[in-house]
Amino acid sequence: MARSRRVVFVCCDGLGRDWVRAETTPVLHDLARTSLWCAEHSAVFPSVTRVSAASVTTGCHPARHGLHGNRMGLLEEGRVVVRDVGSPDFRQHMRRATGGTLLVPALAERVAGAGGCIAFSNVSPGAAYFLDPEHFGHVYHRAGSYAPGGRRLEGGDALEVSHDAAGDWAMTQRFCAEVLRERRPAVALLWLCDPDHTLHGVPLGSPAHADALRGAERCVAEVVRTVGRLRGEGEEILLLVGSDHGQETIGEGVTIEDWLAVNGLGELLANGDVAVAGQGTAALLYATDRGRGALLGVLDDMRSMPWASDVLAGEGLAARRFAARDGVVAAVNMARRSDANPYGVPGHRWVATEAGKPAPVGSGQHGGWGPDETRPFLMANDGGRSVGSASRATSLVDIAPTIVAFLGLPIDGFDGSPLPLR
Structure with a gap:
């Protein structure tokens, strides 16, 4: 693996593919023109964030990674107990009931010895922690931030942001300055809460929805600018920008x-x-x-x-x-x-x-397999080498194999396969 080769993934939670157009998301629309655009990109079932996070980081469907949904039944003392996967302590309940968490390795485990992984997330605690449930890398979240080995980060080392567009922006600014420009891990993940967070309380297509899209785009634009500067300094960076599901x-x-x-x-x-x-x-x-x-x-x-x-x-x-x-x-x-x-x-x-x-x-x-909730978007920008539409249908499970393939690491054990970059 070349030392300067890195991958950045930005997830705009809940931003369905049909909203990526010039009049609603001009930043994403322009970026798509210089990227590999996944025109037939699909969610997993259930089309919820916590399961999606597990599928993104493992490259596997729920049948293999073992996380069932935003809410999940656990067999505890002979009875089914339904628990909220978003709760900060869900992993402890899952370990007691099943003996572990995800059944397959997460990205942070795969790259632990090859540059490491740092994730910043502003969605639910569970969705953040299932990006790296066994603490092989760094995960930053407002409910608690952790270093490799599970050491809790405190004070200024932790991530203290609000669960809204303002929190997304503050998190993005720190991500670009600290993670991308200073720490430079092999894999850097940024998971925004909007537009999903906003849409759970407002109608699709409303002015509030448009505001949430603008907020998410502001964050994406900052990452694009930072990656552009780093590429100008000689770094080879693959930028993936996408979402986990749509909304209905x-x-x-x-x-x-x-x-x-x-x-x-x-x-x-x-x-x-x-x-x-x-x-x-x-x-x-x-x-x-x-x-x-x-x-x-x-x-x-x-x-x-x-x-x-x-x-x-x-x-x-x-x-x-x-x-x-x-x-x-x-x-x-x-x-x-x-x-x-x-x-x-x-x-x-x-x-x-x-x-x-x-x-x-x-x-x-969202959560089922309706026509809009199952159409997230994904684009891969490698500095202009790969442009146009992907030659095949893609899914969330293709993200992790694309990342490890770009880094020159083994791509065994995935349900998905690398995107057809040129």
Whole structure:
């Protein structure tokens, strides 16, 4: 590996590919013209940030890396307990229940002896920490920043930013000055919270959405300028800019646990033999051996519900690169209407709600395999050598193999493959 060869990846969380156009994202639009543009780039299922982070860093689908969703059922003392993967302590719960975290190596482990990895993230703690769950590199997050070996960073060494556009900008400025110009790791990851953070509370296409896009672009432009200066100093840098998923509009909500209880599974739910882990526009259905038969027995009725577009189990899950194991029995993709929101953005989705938490109708959401939430964007800029559209369909799992291939490291053990750079 050439010492000056490095990779920078910027993720604009929740920025769907259809929003990358001259009138909405001029910075990204201009950068795409001098980059390899992945015109058929796809998300993973569930199309949520925490799973996406694991797929980006491992180059593997959930069936192989083992992180199920934004919320995940763990088998604890013989019952299914659904926990929030975004919580700072989720990895400890996961280790106690399964014996570990991700089932395959993360990027930080692969490059630990070849220049290292530094990640700055402003999304949920879980999404940040699953970029490097075993502490092979540096991860910076407002809930806690860590050095290799899990040593917690304190004071000015930590990352103290707000969870909003202002925090994204402050994080980006430090990332460019400290990580890119001074520390110069082999892999530098910057994960912005917007536009996703904003869209969970406002309509797609609204003025607030446009503001969130401008904020994300401001951060991307700063990284592009910094990389340009470093290239001018003789460094060979591959710049990857993309997103993890898109967004769709919330139309209505349903609490699937309530439906299961009405259909005879109330006692199994109360005992932890059946559980639901909502993923926004999708849900994962879990069961112990005691509850599995009863859960399977109501899936046909569930398929007839107006809120369920698809209910998959077994081979159907495998086709989505998701494994029916560790308590997972089935997945529900919530139904979709085609009508437009007040800003002309088509599509309304049912969402899986938690008891006592009504769905914020009209705001953005994601998690299933709808047409917009599964279209993230990705471009690879290598200083103008690779320009045009990629010659094949790509996915989040192609990012890690692209990074390690550019660094000259082994590319074995991935589900994905390197982008066709020239």
